[in-house]
Amino acid sequence: MSTSQRRRATGPERVALDHAEAVIVDQYTRLVRLAYLTLPSTLSRHRRVLVAHALVQRALPGLRARHALSRIPQPRAGAAWVTVRVLCAALAHEHRPRGWPDRLPPPRALRPVLPFVWGLRLFPRAGGTEEIVLAQLLAEVSAPARAAFVLGRLDGLPRPEVAQLLADADVSDPQEALDAACGIEETVGEAAGALLRSQEFDACSVQTRPTDLLRRRRRFRVLWCAAAGVAVVCAALASLGSVSRGEAPRPAAGPPAISADALLRTSPDAWADTSRVDFTAWPARGSRVDDRALLTRALGAWTDPPRGTRVGAAAATTTEPPTKATQLLYAAVVGREAVVLFQDGRRVVRYGEPLAASSPASLDFSRADDSDVTTAAALAVSRSDGKVRYLTAPWIAEARTRDLLSPNSPGRPLDVSGEGLTEPVGTPSAAGACDALPVLQLRSSRRIVEKHAFLVADLGGLSPVHLSYTPLPGTGAQARQPREATSRAALLSWAHGACRLSELRGNGVRAVNQWDFAEQRLPEDGGRAVWSCTRASTWRGPGSVLLQFRTSTQSATAPAQIVGRARATAACSRFGQHVVADARWTAGSGHRFLLAAGSREVTRISVTGDVDAEKRGRLLAVRAPKDARVTVRARLADGQALAEVGRFEGR
Structure with a gap:
C-alpha cells in the first residue's frame, strides 16, 4: 500500500516538472522579456539582462511548488504557474531592505546563479525615440504596473486573467496596477505592443562590449603583489605620491x-x-x-x-x-x-x-x-547650507532674485561671474513653514529674438522649473496664451499658489503654469473670487493639475483653497483647454453656497444630486446644505459635455 501511494504521489510531480521545463524552453524569450521589463530600472541594463535570464532559468518548481503545480488543471497549469514564478522573483527586486544598494539584488537572491558573465557587458540593442519614451514611462510606475502592462499588451491577456496572475504573484492591489498600466496605454497608444516587441526590450538578442580590461589587469597584479607581501609598500608609495x-x-x-x-x-x-x-x-x-x-x-x-x-x-x-x-x-x-x-x-x-x-x-x-x-x-552647480549656485546660459544678460510671497517687492540684483556662475541663492524650503519662496528672474540678451524676462524656481533638480501665467479670459475671440509670470497680475496670482510648489519636488517637472480661468462676483456682496488651474508639466509630457479657488477677502499671500486635483492629465494645457470646477463658500450671514465656474467655452452649468440647478453662462451660485453631494457638469459652445477635472470623491 505504501509503495502504491508513493507512486501515485510522484507521478504527477514528474509530469508537472517536465511540463514546466517544456514551457520554459518554448516560451523562454517571452518570459525573459517579461522579467526584464518588470525588474526595476535602477538596475543597470547589463544587470537586468543577467537577472532576467537567471530568474527564468530558476523558475522550475521545487518540491513544494511541484505539489502545488500538480493540483492545477492542465494544460494551462504549467504556463501560468511558470509565469507566476517569474513574476514573483522579478517583483522581489522591488522590495529591498532600507538602505540596500540598488546595484545589488535582494538578500535572498545573493547566492551564485547562472548565467554568470565575466569581462563582458550585455545590452539589448538600442531602439528609437518611441522606445526610449516607453522605457521612461515604465520607469515611473511600479513593478506590478509594468508587469500588468506587459501581460496585457505583449501577451494579449484580458484584464481578469492579468489580475489573477498578479494576485497569484502576491501583488496586494492588482486593480491599482491595471489602472497604472492603462495610463501607459493611453499615453503610448496602439503602438505599445509593437514597441514592446522591439529590440530595445529583447534581453535575448544582446550586444556585448568589454568593460574593465585595464582594471582587471590592475587587480590581477595587486593580488600577486599581496601574495608577495609588497602591497602595503606600494599603497604607501601611491598615497605619498598623490x-x-x-x-x-x-x-x-x-x-x-x-x-x-x-x-x-x-x-x-x-x-x-x-x-x-x-x-x-x-x-x-x-x-x-x-x-x-x-x-x-x-x-x-x-x-x-x-x-x-x-x-x-x-x-x-x-x-x-x-x-x-x-x-x-x-x-x-x-x-x-x-x-x-x-x-x-x-x-x-x-x-x-x-x-x-x-x-x-x-x-x-x-x-x-x-x-x-x-x-x-x-x-544648479552646487548646493550647501540651504543655498544653490547656478550656472546661467550664455544668453542670460541679467539675473535677479525675488520672493514669490512678496509680489509687490522688486527683485534684488544677483551677482554673476564672467563664466555665468551666480552667487549662492536661497532655495524654497522642502519642509517646514512656507514663509518665503525665492525664485530667479532672468533676462535674455538683446542678441537673440526672445529678449524677455522670465521666472524659474528650484525644485531640487539640476534644471530649475520655468514659471508662467495665463491671465483671465478677455473679450476677444482668441483664447489667452501662457506668458511670462513677471507682470503684477501674474505675481499676485502666483503668491496664492507658490507654497504648493514644494509638492512637486522629485516629479521631473519642467514647467508650471498658473491659469486664472474664471472670475466670479460672490453672493451677498461677498467680494469676488478667482478660479485657477495650476498645471505642472513634466519633461516626458504628462502633467498634474490643481484646481484652486481664492477670494478677494483673503490676504495677498494666503494659500488658495484646493477644489480639485488630477494626475497624468492633459487638462489645463493646449490639449485640454476646457475646465469646470466647484467649491463651497460661506457668506458673512452664515448662508452656505455651492459655487461653480467654467473656462471661456463653457455656455451652461448644471448641478445634480442633493442640489438640482442649471444656469446659462460660465458661472453658477446656489444655496446648498452642508455636505451636500452633487455632480457638476458643463456644456461647451460646440455642444460637448464637460465633467469636472480631479473632482474630490464624496463631494
Whole structure:
C-alpha cells in the first residue's frame, strides 16, 4: 500500500516538472522579456539582462511548488504557474531592505546563479525615440504596473486573467496596477505592443562590449603583489605620491565609454547665431575644461560608478553610459568640490568630486530633451547650507532674485561671474513653514529674438522649473496664451499658489503654469473670487493639475483653497483647454453656497444630486446644505459635455 501511494504521489510531480521545463524552453524569450521589463530600472541594463535570464532559468518548481503545480488543471497549469514564478522573483527586486544598494539584488537572491558573465557587458540593442519614451514611462510606475502592462499588451491577456496572475504573484492591489498600466496605454497608444516587441526590450538578442580590461589587469597584479607581501609598500608609495601632487586619492572608476578628447565643445558665440537656443548652444566654460584627468574620471564614473558613488536621477531619466554625442558644458572647482557638467541631447549630467578624499563622488541625471531658451537658462552647480549656485546660459544678460510671497517687492540684483556662475541663492524650503519662496528672474540678451524676462524656481533638480501665467479670459475671440509670470497680475496670482510648489519636488517637472480661468462676483456682496488651474508639466509630457479657488477677502499671500486635483492629465494645457470646477463658500450671514465656474467655452452649468440647478453662462451660485453631494457638469459652445477635472470623491 505504501509503495502504491508513493507512486501515485510522484507521478504527477514528474509530469508537472517536465511540463514546466517544456514551457520554459518554448516560451523562454517571452518570459525573459517579461522579467526584464518588470525588474526595476535602477538596475543597470547589463544587470537586468543577467537577472532576467537567471530568474527564468530558476523558475522550475521545487518540491513544494511541484505539489502545488500538480493540483492545477492542465494544460494551462504549467504556463501560468511558470509565469507566476517569474513574476514573483522579478517583483522581489522591488522590495529591498532600507538602505540596500540598488546595484545589488535582494538578500535572498545573493547566492551564485547562472548565467554568470565575466569581462563582458550585455545590452539589448538600442531602439528609437518611441522606445526610449516607453522605457521612461515604465520607469515611473511600479513593478506590478509594468508587469500588468506587459501581460496585457505583449501577451494579449484580458484584464481578469492579468489580475489573477498578479494576485497569484502576491501583488496586494492588482486593480491599482491595471489602472497604472492603462495610463501607459493611453499615453503610448496602439503602438505599445509593437514597441514592446522591439529590440530595445529583447534581453535575448544582446550586444556585448568589454568593460574593465585595464582594471582587471590592475587587480590581477595587486593580488600577486599581496601574495608577495609588497602591497602595503606600494599603497604607501601611491598615497605619498598623490599627496605630494595635492590630489586626494579616489576610488578607481571603470574605463569611460568615450574619451575626454571625444567630448563635443561649442564655440563661445554659437548661441547668438543659431535658431536652436538650448543646451547645445552652451560653450564649455570653467577653469578645468582642459583638465583631461578630471574629465576622464567623470566619464569613467558615469560609465561605471565606483563603489560608494552617490547616483541620483530625476523621474523618467535614465543613467545609461555616455554616447558619442556627449557635450562638455562646464568644469571647475565650486566650493569644496570639482564639478563637471555634460549634456547628451537627452540628459544633463552633473559629476561632483569632493576635494576631501573621505567624501564620495556624486552623479546626478536630469532630462534635457526639447529644452528651450527658458528651460535651458540655468543649471544648479552646487548646493550647501540651504543655498544653490547656478550656472546661467550664455544668453542670460541679467539675473535677479525675488520672493514669490512678496509680489509687490522688486527683485534684488544677483551677482554673476564672467563664466555665468551666480552667487549662492536661497532655495524654497522642502519642509517646514512656507514663509518665503525665492525664485530667479532672468533676462535674455538683446542678441537673440526672445529678449524677455522670465521666472524659474528650484525644485531640487539640476534644471530649475520655468514659471508662467495665463491671465483671465478677455473679450476677444482668441483664447489667452501662457506668458511670462513677471507682470503684477501674474505675481499676485502666483503668491496664492507658490507654497504648493514644494509638492512637486522629485516629479521631473519642467514647467508650471498658473491659469486664472474664471472670475466670479460672490453672493451677498461677498467680494469676488478667482478660479485657477495650476498645471505642472513634466519633461516626458504628462502633467498634474490643481484646481484652486481664492477670494478677494483673503490676504495677498494666503494659500488658495484646493477644489480639485488630477494626475497624468492633459487638462489645463493646449490639449485640454476646457475646465469646470466647484467649491463651497460661506457668506458673512452664515448662508452656505455651492459655487461653480467654467473656462471661456463653457455656455451652461448644471448641478445634480442633493442640489438640482442649471444656469446659462460660465458661472453658477446656489444655496446648498452642508455636505451636500452633487455632480457638476458643463456644456461647451460646440455642444460637448464637460465633467469636472480631479473632482474630490464624496463631494
